Amino acid sequence: MKILSGEIIESAAEPHLWIDAMEVALQALKDADYKTPDRMHVSMDANTLLIMPSVGPDLFSTKLVSVFPSNVKQPAIQGTLILNDGATGEALAVFNGAKITAMRTAAVACVGIRHLSDPMSQYLGIIGAGVQGQHLAWLATHERDLERIYFYDPSHQKVVEFMQFMHKHAPHIEVAPCEDEQQVITNSEIVCTATTSKLPVIPNLEDLLLGKTFISIGSYKPDMREVPESVYRLIDTVWIDSELAKLESGDLIHPIENEWIKPTQIKHLSTLIQQPNELGFRETRLFKSVGNGIFDLFAAKLVYQKAMEKKLGFDVAL
Amino acid sequence: MKILSGEIIESAAEPHLWIDAMEVALQALKDADYKTPDRMHVSMDANTLLIMPSVGPDLFSTKLVSVFPSNVKQPAIQGTLILNDGATGEALAVFNGAKITAMRTAAVACVGIRHLSDPMSQYLGIIGAGVQGQHLAWLATHERDLERIYFYDPSHQKVVEFMQFMHKHAPHIEVAPCEDEQQVITNSEIVCTATTSKLPVIPNLEDLLLGKTFISIGSYKPDMREVPESVYRLIDTVWIDSELAKLESGDLIHPIENEWIKPTQIKHLSTLIQQPNELGFRETRLFKSVGNGIFDLFAAKLVYQKAMEKKLGFDVAL
Numbered sequence: 001m002k003i004l005s006g007e008i009i010e011s012a013a014e015p016h017l018w019i020d021a022m023e024v025a026l027q028a029l030k031d032a033d034y035k036t037p038d039r040m041h042v043s044m045d046a047n048t049l050l051i052m053p054s055v056g057p058d059l060f061s062t063k064l065v066s067v068f069p070s071n072v073k074q075p076a077i078q079g080t081l082i083l084n085d086g087a088t089g090e091a092l093a094v095f096n097g098a099k100i101t102a103m104r105t106a107a108v109a110c111v112g113i114r115h116l117s118d119p120m121s122q123y124l125g126i127i128g129a130g131v132q133g134q135h136l137a138w139l140a141t142h143e144r145d146l147e148r149i150y151f152y153d154p155s156h157q158k159v160v161e162f163m164q165f166m167h168k169h170a171p172h173i174e175v176a177p178c179e180d181e182q183q184v185i186t187n188s189e190i191v192c193t194a195t196t197s198k199l200p201v202i203p204n205l206e207d208l209l210l211g212k213t214f215i216s217i218g219s220y221k222p223d224m225r226e227v228p229e230s231v232y233r234l235i236d237t238v239w240i241d242s243e244l245a246k247l248e249s250g251d252l253i254h255p256i257e258n259e260w261i262k263p264t265q266i267k268h269l270s271t272l273i274q275q276p277n278e279l280g281f282r283e284t285r286l287f288k289s290v291g292n293g294i295f296d297l298f299a300a301k302l303v304y305q306k307a308m309e310k311k312l313g314f315d316v317a318l
Numbered sequence: 319m320k321i322l323s324g325e326i327i328e329s330a331a332e333p334h335l336w337i338d339a340m341e342v343a344l345q346a347l348k349d350a351d352y353k354t355p356d357r358m359h360v361s362m363d364a365n366t367l368l369i370m371p372s373v374g375p376d377l378f379s380t381k382l383v384s385v386f387p388s389n390v391k392q393p394a395i396q397g398t399l400i401l402n403d404g405a406t407g408e409a410l411a412v413f414n415g416a417k418i419t420a421m422r423t424a425a426v427a428c429v430g431i432r433h434l435s436d437p438m439s440q441y442l443g444i445i446g447a448g449v450q451g452q453h454l455a456w457l458a459t460h461e462r463d464l465e466r467i468y469f470y471d472p473s474h475q476k477v478v479e480f481m482q483f484m485h486k487h488a489p490h491i492e493v494a495p496c497e498d499e500q501q502v503i504t505n506s507e508i509v510c511t512a513t514t515s516k517l518p519v520i521p522n523l524e525d526l527l528l529g530k531t532f533i534s535i536g537s538y539k540p541d542m543r544e545v546p547e548s549v550y551r552l553i554d555t556v557w558i559d560s561e562l563a564k565l566e567s568g569d570l571i572h573p574i575e576n577e578w579i580k581p582t583q584i585k586h587l588s589t590l591i592q593q594p595n596e597l598g599f600r601e602t603r604l605f606k607s608v609g610n611g612i613f614d615l616f617a618a619k620l621v622y623q624k625a626m627e628k629k630l631g632f633d634v635a636l
Contacts, residue, residue: 066407089384096636
């Protein structure tokens, strides 16, 4: 059995392979050979254990994610992922689950960038500079030929961490910390939000937002929101990564309840991948990602295959 | 994070510590500080992934068990168990889940032997000499001062494996292969069944069965049975290890449907541990074990603590 650490997960496969793999995974969501049961929640007072299995024709994976919001010395979200052989059930590898989550979520967001944003985009904006914003910014530099990344986070520590992370992973890209969200949006063609906010982090100003591509990867619970009314007024369609998004994200529940959009305007991004003429005429676009266990399965498969090819990771006998 | 292999799990703690730990775990099932949600089944054609979380006040564990009945080169049942720190969610160790299962199931059976059988018993019988029967026979030698173990299995390969296993783990104990189940029972005071049979493996002969202690650890599904009507006619009480047994085991469902016993005659073994005078007057006794995630949690805790004390297992950074 292989032990695949965060460092190995980060470096085993090139960023464009991650994005390609997630593009395939998005389409596999509608393939009967793949099954992703509803995730299991185990509550422990204020803490939660999430258990996310996903089954494919050749492999299956189970991700265990612990969410401990009041952790001080350790990250609030930690995890482990086990990848098993679908022919025998044997455990093939144990992965750092937090790193798999960070990489696959960023790569799914980049599939949105690939299909929704202007291919000539040079300016990316990041609102929320935590682990998830960092990984998204890095992978996005492999999807668009970026000139500069504008970003905002209220935490000074996160600002410093974001700059260090980008210096390590994309040293050729200029990164510009901003004073607020509005400054990020003013300067960016693609705007990514990666926060745990309960109220929109994008100002509700139509003129500011017109023509931009929005990628929202926060708001994975009904009481969380990142995107304001104006965005919904400017778009044809909300593109989503998983049907669960309609039940889980405040950025879909709230706009439908308030009739900013009709349920028929919510479409799966895989539809667009297969039929690019579905894009519509409006130049303001929105991709809402909540994640799905199938992305973990494809991510683990990619890293495992590369680790086997390149002989990466500890081999242990269980 | 520690990697704890089957070999380490087998040797880290003395057998009597396993049995003591399971005696505590049985009683913790009624303690509000412990929570064991219903296990999750993920079906993959003829194969199954079982996900069994269990939460305690200081630690939580998740066991993943793959059941692939048509495996040839590999065992049908394989597994992985992750133990996490309850204060931070951090993954502390990855265990061989099949070995944890084999050891804890055997140790729970031995708690039944401890509380139900004559302390002077010298002759143990095993019907079903697979992995589970082997581990049970071994641990039982640490609970009773056995003179000889009689056993039966229709597979010659299993007979050989049983003898090799016992030669390795309990070389001072005589083991006697039998021609059939009846020969095992005739010679034994304590009779343990560890099969996947759909029909009783114990002959339905009251005179043969009178006064013996029966420990049934197969029959974990409604269509599985090991114990015949006569046993139920001879006992006061069916002692169980988990309330789930009433829903899961054909050895409880079938006898209740056929009115061989009343539901009020089914009692949890922890009751007997706390109140030994509950035992009743009849000398024929039955313990039916189906298992529970809480036993995995206590087993993992025991092995982890011993591995830390004795510096066993690989340490890997995830």
